[in-house]
Each structure stands twice: as structure tokens, then as C-alpha cells.
Amino acid sequence: MARNKFDVDEELESPFSFIQLKRLMVYLKPYKKKILITVLIMLIASGANLIGPYLISRAIDEEIPGKDVGGLMLLAGVYLIAIIITGICMKYRIRMMSQIGQSVIVQIRKDLFTHLQKLSFTFYDSRPHGKILVRVVNYVNSLSDLLSNGLINLITDLFSLLVILGFMFAIDVKLTLMAMIGFPILAAVILLIKNAQRKAWQLLSNKQSNMNAYIHESINGIKVTQAFTREEENKRIFSEVSDSYRSSWMRAVKIQFLLWPSIENISILTTSLIYVVGISLIGDGVTVGALVAFVGYIGMFWAPIANIGNFYNAIINATAYLERIFEMIDEKPTVKDLPIASELPLIKGKVEFKDVTFGYEEGEKILKNINLSVNPGETIALVGATGSGKTTIVSLLSRFYDVSSGRIEIDGVDIQSATIASLRKQMGVMLQDPFIFSGTIMDNIRYGRLDATDEEVIEAAKAVQAHPFISGLSEGYKTEVNERGTRLSTGQRQLISFARALLADPKILILDEATSSIDTETELALQKGLETLLAGRTSFIIAHRLSTIQNANRILVIDKGRIIEEGTHKELIDKKSYYWKLHQSQHQSLDVG
Numbered sequence: 001m002a003r004n005k006f007d008v009d010e011e012l013e014s015p016f017s018f019i020q021l022k023r024l025m026v027y028l029k030p031y032k033k034k035i036l037i038t039v040l041i042m043l044i045a046s047g048a049n050l051i052g053p054y055l056i057s058r059a060i061d062e063e064i065p066g067k068d069v070g071g072l073m074l075l076a077g078v079y080l081i082a083i084i085i086t087g088i089c090m091k092y093r094i095r096m097m098s099q100i101g102q103s104v105i106v107q108i109r110k111d112l113f114t115h116l117q118k119l120s121f122t123f124y125d126s127r128p129h130g131k132i133l134v135r136v137v138n139y140v141n142s143l144s145d146l147l148s149n150g151l152i153n154l155i156t157d158l159f160s161l162l163v164i165l166g167f168m169f170a171i172d173v174k175l176t177l178m179a180m181i182g183f184p185i186l187a188a189v190i191l192l193i194k195n196a197q198r199k200a201w202q203l204l205s206n207k208q209s210n211m212n213a214y215i216h217e218s219i220n221g222i223k224v225t226q227a228f229t230r231e232e233e234n235k236r237i238f239s240e241v242s243d244s245y246r247s248s249w250m251r252a253v254k255i256q257f258l259l260w261p262s263i264e265n266i267s268i269l270t271t272s273l274i275y276v277v278g279i280s281l282i283g284d285g286v287t288v289g290a291l292v293a294f295v296g297y298i299g300m301f302w303a304p305i306a307n308i309g310n311f312y313n314a315i316i317n318a319t320a321y322l323e324r325i326f327e328m329i330d331e332k333p334t335v336k337d338l339p340i341a342s343e344l345p346l347i348k349g350k351v352e353f354k355d356v357t358f359g360y361e362e363g364e365k366i367l368k369n370i371n372l373s374v375n376p377g378e379t380i381a382l383v384g385a386t387g388s389g390k391t392t393i394v395s396l397l398s399r400f401y402d403v404s405s406g407r408i409e410i411d412g413v414d415i416q417s418a419t420i421a422s423l424r425k426q427m428g429v430m431l432q433d434p435f436i437f438s439g440t441i442m443d444n445i446r447y448g449r450l451d452a453t454d455e456e457v458i459e460a461a462k463a464v465q466a467h468p469f470i471s472g473l474s475e476g477y478k479t480e481v482n483e484r485g486t487r488l489s490t491g492q493r494q495l496i497s498f499a500r501a502l503l504a505d506p507k508i509l510i511l512d513e514a515t516s517s518i519d520t521e522t523e524l525a526l527q528k529g530l531e532t533l534l535a536g537r538t539s540f541i542i543a544h545r546l547s548t549i550q551n552a553n554r555i556l557v558i559d560k561g562r563i564i565e566e567g568t569h570k571e572l573i574d575k576k577s578y579y580w581k582l583h584q585s586q587h588q589s590l591d592v593g
């Protein structure tokens with residue numbers, strides 16, 4: 001999978017097609033009735049609004065020459081009622097459409113979020129997280145205008161246009177036809193700018209995404225930035241990224257606003273033409289009142305056209321966001337349940353890797369022909385140089401990634417034929433980078449087993465020696481921590497994460513550098529309890545500190561994606577090979593220290 005970074009525009013995998021607009025309509029379906037009522041209300045409003053010029057023409061041609069004050073008052077009264085009706089209807093429309101628009105946005109965002117929860121690690125590995133965020137937040141927001149107003153406006157504007165045309169034809173056919181000569185010019189303008197506008201908005205969405213990615217990355221890395229006083233350089237990069245966003249914005253808006261003045265100019269041109277031709281026709285079948293009404297309708301006639309033009313603009317702009325939103329909704333998890341997948345029965349704990357090969361990228365081989373058989377309840381330690389493939393091996397067991405070839409079996413069942421949920425529910429994974437969520441410490445430990453009682457949470461914390469430090473906090477288990485656990489030390493985060501893995505009472509436990517940042521005293525206490533914790537569970541422990549794994553049933557030494565040595569601590573020391581060297585060097589450094 002292609003990898004992306006903050007200063008690289010994302011390639012569009014599935015360009016926009018009208019099918020995607022249809023998909024957007026699916027979101028509006030539940031509100032069909034409300035939309036219909038709003039359309040009806042809007043039709044009443046535009047009808048009431050359109051009556052104005054007709055009333056004025058009546059007043060000029062009949063009531064004023066006839067000095068009919070009563071009739072004039074009646075017309076004024078009707079006009080006033082029409083204005084009030086229009087106002088009430090408009091208010092209703094704004095409320096309804098904002099409601100519908102926001103409900104649709106909430107639904108799209110929910111769908112995106114739900115889908116994001118299912119996507120595999122590969123998806124998150126391949127792009128900056130800020131670019132994911134921008135789709136869920138900003139791009140979805142950009143649809144708001146289209147959804148709240150666009151559709152209803154389109155229907156009511158089309159209706160207004162028809163009614164206005166009706167009035168105009170009724171007043172004078174020749175003048176009406178003359179008023180319509182602006183149409184072909186408008187169509188030509190739309191055709192000319194269409195593609196440029198679409199490309200400009202696609203570029204804009206990319207630049208917006210890049211800027212977001214950089215901001216997100218900068219916030220995440222702020223401590224390193226400040227430690228290395230990189231602020232000035234980051235400011236320069238940010239200026240570049242945001243300048244690029246600004247210029248793409250200017251370009252997009254420049255193209256978009258070509259349409260509005262075109263409509264205005266065509267409207268002025270045709271109105272002037274009508275005045276010139278109309279005045280010459282007065283007395284020749286055209287009355288002053290009729291001409292005034294006609295010009296009034298011409299003014300109104302271009303307003304819905306301008307609105308339809310704006311709707312068209314909104315669609316073109318929204319599509320640049322819509323195609324990205326649907327692209328993400330359509331993204332398939334690389335790790336998923338096969339159609340034949342079945343629930344993994346209660347795990348006993350036999351784990352087998354059969355000729356497993358794996359690479360993160362196509363054609364790459366990070367793990368090569370891994371063969372391994374682990375008995376239920378065995379504790380397996382993985383050691384080896386940085387980047388040798390230890391984490392990768394255990395990631396495959398949880399199906400964070402699927403093997404490229406070979407198979408992994410648990411109790412004789414290929415894990416690819418089991419449902420992911422039934423597999424992961426029975427595994428306790430403590431990742432190398434323990435993540436702490438915002439909430440209390442209690443919530444964090446309970447994260448993987450929501451039904452655990454407070455007592456069970458405390459029990460798990462005690463088992464991993466986390467209890468003493470938690471009790472020492474101002475509010476104990478109820479202490480609030482923020483996202484990533486910045487209030488806690490790395491060792492404390494590890495202990496919480498360890499307790500979280502244990503609380504789920506897993507049949508297979510994976511501890512990736514679980515105790516690397518924990519002080520020796522706590523670790524010693526933890527080691528003592530570890531035997532009880534691991535009893536009856538198959539466990540995989542990754543550790544650089546060899547003192548933590550000496551009691552493992554078997555130690556696997558990994559080098560460049562292969563198992564190069566295997567045995568107990570004693571066997572490997574006796575062999576005096578790689579593990580022995582590793583052990584010697586750690587001892588020497590401790591002695592020197």
C-alpha cells in the first residue's frame with residue numbers, strides 16, 4: 001500500500017461519479033416526509049412572493065388610473081399578507097432544513113467512525129492520522145450547506161422559475177423569448193469552468209488535508225520539537241503548507257465566482273434589452289403596468305437561476321469532499337472475517353506457526369518461514385535485535401495483520417477461519433506503546449472488559465503491582481488521566497496497560513516490552529507474581545531486558561525475521577551462542593554500571 005505524508009497530496013482512488021451523489025440521497029431518505037412538507041411550504045412561499053409584480057401592475061394599470069383607493073388598499077393588504085406568509089414559510093424552512101442537514105451529517109459521521117473502528121492497522125500505517133481526522137470532521141461539515149439548503153432551494157427555485165416564466169409568457173411572449181437569450185451564454189460559461197472548478201476543489205481538499213496532517217503531527221511531536229528547539233523550522237514548514245492551502249483556496253474561489261458575475265451581467269444585459277424593446281412597444285399592445293411587472297419578473301427570473309448556479313457550485317465543491325468521504329467508507333479492512341469464518345471455541349492454548357512468511361509491503365519479507373509449536377500454558381520469550389521481527393510475530397497472532405503465506409493455528413484451527421472478535425476476545429495484548437485513554441484509571445483498566453467490577457479491577461492492578469502507585473494518587477482509581485496518559489510516568493502507563501490486559505482474563509497473553517520502563521524493585525515484585533499470572537495461559541513475552549524472561553519455558557532468538565535459536569535460558573547459555581553473547585553483554589554493562 002502506498003504510504004502518504006503531510007506534504008504529499010493523496011491520490012484519488014475512486015474519482016467522483018453521480019452514483020456517489022445518489023448515495024448521498026440515500027442519507028436523505030428517512031427524511032422524505034419532512035422534505036416533502038418543506039418543499040410544499042416553500043412552494044407556498046415562492047407563490048406568495050411571486051404575486052408582488054402582478055399586484056403592482058394591477059395597481060399601475062387599473063387602481064391608480066381609476067383612483068380606486070379601496071382597491072389599492074386591498075392590493076396593499078394582499079401584498080402584506082403575501083410578505084408575512086413568505087416570512088413564516090422561510091423561518092420554517094430554515095429550521096427544518098438545518099435539522100435535516102445536521103441529522104444527515106451526524107449519520108454520515110457515525111458511519112465513518114464505525115467504519116474507522118473496523119479498519120485494519122495497514123490503513124492507519126499508510127497515512128497521517130490528521131488526514132483521517134479532516135475527512136471525519138471538516139469534509140463532512142462541508143456538506144452541511146448542500147444538505148441544509150441546496151436540495152430544497154433547487155426544487156423551489158425550479159418551481160419559481162416555471163411560475164415566473166408562466167407570468168412572463170402571459171404578459172408578453174416576444175419579450176419573454178428575448179429575456180431567454182441569455183441562457184446559451186450561461187450554459188457556455190458553466191461548461192467552460194466546470195472541469196477547472198472541480199479540479200480546483202479537489203486540490204483544495206488535498207491541501208486542507210495536508211495542513212491538518214501537519215498540525216496533527218506537530219501537536220503529537222511537540223515535546224520533541226521543543227526539546228530540539230525546532231520551532232522556527234516547523235514554523236517555516238507550516239507557512240509553506242498553509243500558503244499552499246491559501247493559494248489553492250484563492251484559485252478555487254476565483255473559478256467559483258466566475259459564475260455569479262456572469263449571471264449578474266447576463267441578467268443586466270437582458271433587463272436593459274427588455275427596457276429598450278419594451279418601451280418601444282408601449283401602446284403597441286404593451287401597457288406601462290405590464291412592462292413594469294415584466295421587468296419585475298425579469299429581476300426575479302434571474303434570482304432562481306443564480307441560486308441554481310450556486311447549487312451547482314455547491315455540488316461541484318461538495319463532490320471534492322464527498323468522493324473522499326465515500327472513498328473512506330468504501331475502504332475495505334485488509335484483515336476481515338472470511339465468509340466461512342466461525343467462532344473460535346474456548347482456547348486451550350496450543351499455538352502453531354506453520355511456515356509463516358510476512359511483509360508489511362507487497363513483495364517485502366519481514367518474517368521468513370517461521371515454524372513454531374507452543375503447548376498450552378507455555379511461556380515463550382522472544383528476544384533479538386531491534387527491528388528483528390518480534391513485535392511482528394505477535395501481531396500476526398492477534399491478526400492485526402494477516403500472514404502473506406503459511407498459517408497460524410490455535411488449537412488446530414487456522415486463525416484466518418475464525419472470526420476476529422472471537423479470537424481477540426480471548427487474547428490479552430499489551431502493546432509496546434501503552435495507550436491511555438481520557439477518563440479515570442479505573443475506566444482505563446476496565447477498557448477491555450466493561451462488565452468487570454471495581455473489585456476485579458483492583459485485583460488485576462494488585463497482581464501487576466500497580467495498586468501501590470494508584471492508591472498514592474489524589475483520587476486513587478478515580479483519578480482522571482488525559483488522552484495518552486500524560487499525567488503518568490511511562491512505567492505507570494505500562495502497569496495500567498498490563499492490568500488492562502490481565503483483567504480480560506485472556507487464554508493467550510502477549511506482553512510486548514511490558515515492563516521495560518518499570519523500576520527494578522517493582523519489576524522484581526511483579527516477577528514473583530508473574531508465575532501465578534501466567535499459569536494456565538499461553539504467553540508470549542518480548543523483552544530486551546533478559547532478566548525478565550529467564551524463567552520462560554522457551555526462549556526464541558529472532559534475527560532478521562527468522563528464529564535462529566530456541567531453548568531454555570540454561571540451554572542457550574550452555575550453547576554459548578547469540579543469546580549467550582547478548583546475556584554476557586547485558587551482564588557486563590550492569591557490572592560496569
Ligand SMILES: Nc1ncnc2c1ncn2[C@@H]1O[C@H](COP(=O)(O)OP(=O)(O)OP(=O)(O)O)[C@@H](O)[C@H]1O
Pocket residue numbers: 125360361366384385386387388389390391392393432
Ligand atoms: N507498520 C509497519 N509497516 C512497515 N514496516 C514495519 C511496520 N512495523 C514494523 N516494520 C518493520 O518490520 C521490521 C520488524 O519490526 P518489529 O517491530 O517486528 O521489530 P522488533 O523486533 O519488535 O523491534 P523492537 O525490538 O525495536 O521492538 C522492522 O524492520 C520494521 O522496520
